[in-house]
Amino acid sequence: MEERIIRFLDLFPDEITTLVVIGAALLGGWLIKVGLLAALRVYERRTGSLAARSVRRHLGRALTFFVPLLLLSVVLPLAPLSPKPFEVVRRAVEISLIISFAWVLVRTVSVLEDLVLDHYHLDQDNNLAVRKLLTQLQFVKKIAVSLIFFVAAALVLMSFATVRRIGTGLLTSAGIASVIVGFAAQRSLGNLLAGFQIAFTQPLRIDDVLVVEGEYGRVEEITFTNVVMRLWDERRLVLPLTYFIEKPFQNWTRTSSQLTGTVFLYLDYSVPVEALRTELQRLLAASPHWDQRTGVLQVTDVKEHTLELRVLVSAADAPTTFDLRCEMREKLVAFVQQNYPECLPKTRAVLG
Known part of the structure; x- marks a missing residue:
């Protein structure tokens, strides 16, 4: 089958053949993505599946790029290009595929978050266990997304030979660099470690009621660097994570909301x-x-x-x-x- 396709493509000029291969791959990938989402839509209507709805909502746009690029990377060897142009196109497709795959993984994390949140709700009367879980979930999600971006960026950069050589040279001076970075990022690292401590020892949690600096409010968000409190009058109070490790504060819902x-x-x-x-x-x-x-x-x-x-x-x-x-x-x-x-x-x- 593959030989027949190659013989058929040989009937056309190389430029046209290349455009046909690329266009057919992108169009075919787009049609596969449309068919997949249509099947999920039908399945959702029949069963009311939250997973299907969440996949369509979060992954729809990312799959629009990932599936065609994945199919293009498979059929690209059929394009009759000379070595240098082929290497340029292959490298561009490879980088685009890595970026789109990272996007898919990030959106997959959001799908998993939806599935967890569907089983746990903050609006119930005794929500202490839920607030504990959601606090850890929010921090773990941020860690996972950061790791995905970091690995994707590293893979893209390491696909270039020049960057690989520079990286090898940098590794030889990693000891000195780590000391310099340690001093420069001391406060950021302190916030990161404070975030781990807050996520797992939980002196405060999402939706906890706090009194901090004389202000009454609820914990709305916990990021890598700070805590956002929604005050009673709809203002937002933003404090660094280290504040809650180093200074006293009132938590009115630490063990119970009563x-x-x-x-x-x-x-x-x-x-x-x-x-x-x-x-x-x-x-x-x-x-x-x-x-x-x-x-x-x-x-x-x-x-x-x-x-x-x-x-x-x-x-x-x-x-x-x-x-x-x-x-x-x-x-x-x-x-x-x-x-x-x-x-x-x-x-x-x-x-x-």
Whole structure:
């Protein structure tokens, strides 16, 4: 079969034959890619397969280049080129194939991420295990993508004889170079090592609630160099990874999302504390925010003009705790205003 194809191609000028071989290979590869994606689309419609949908979404564009280039590299020896032009074309196809294959691998990592995320969701109530996994997954994904780019770049460069000779020469001075690079990249390496430590010891995780530098927010992203926090007012706070290794910070969801919140009231000495306790229990029982763990009212201090009353209430997570605190503060103050207005803070003076 191959001999018949070669004899047929010999009937045409070399230039036309070369263009026909290249064009046929690229067109054939494109048709294979279209057929493959069409088959995946049909399979997805019939089964609702997440894998098929993810492959089409992430790999569609990368396969548009990779499959034709792969087919071209197979049939390229059929092109009647002299050695030098053939070597140039072969080298160009080889480099393009390496780059497109690296692209396919990077997108494959995204497909695998989709499959993992399909089984684990952050929006469930007790998502501690999910946040642990996603934190490690995000860091491992960045490591994998970086390695793919590094290896692809090395393969492209090493395909040139000049670069190979330079690389051999550099290896002989690797000891000196490593010292220089070590000093130059000390901070970057520190961030990289901090990233490994955070990913696997996990003092913080994706979607953790933190208080850092007086700012309240959730961990939105962990990169090789920094942590991005989404603050309560939609601002973003970006901090280096080493910050979380070297400095203290508050993690409100380290082992659980449940929290206990405080409400302080300052009222006159004549306030009936027991009546307030009873009202607090009634309000908590009627509140959808309370998780029934903690609901306490205590006199925690005696000021010069007022009593300090501290209310402790608990809820399932930080936003719910904040809403519960605001609700209890508002309704307890309204209760005092309506039933014991004389117990609101007042200043006494003796005239005479």
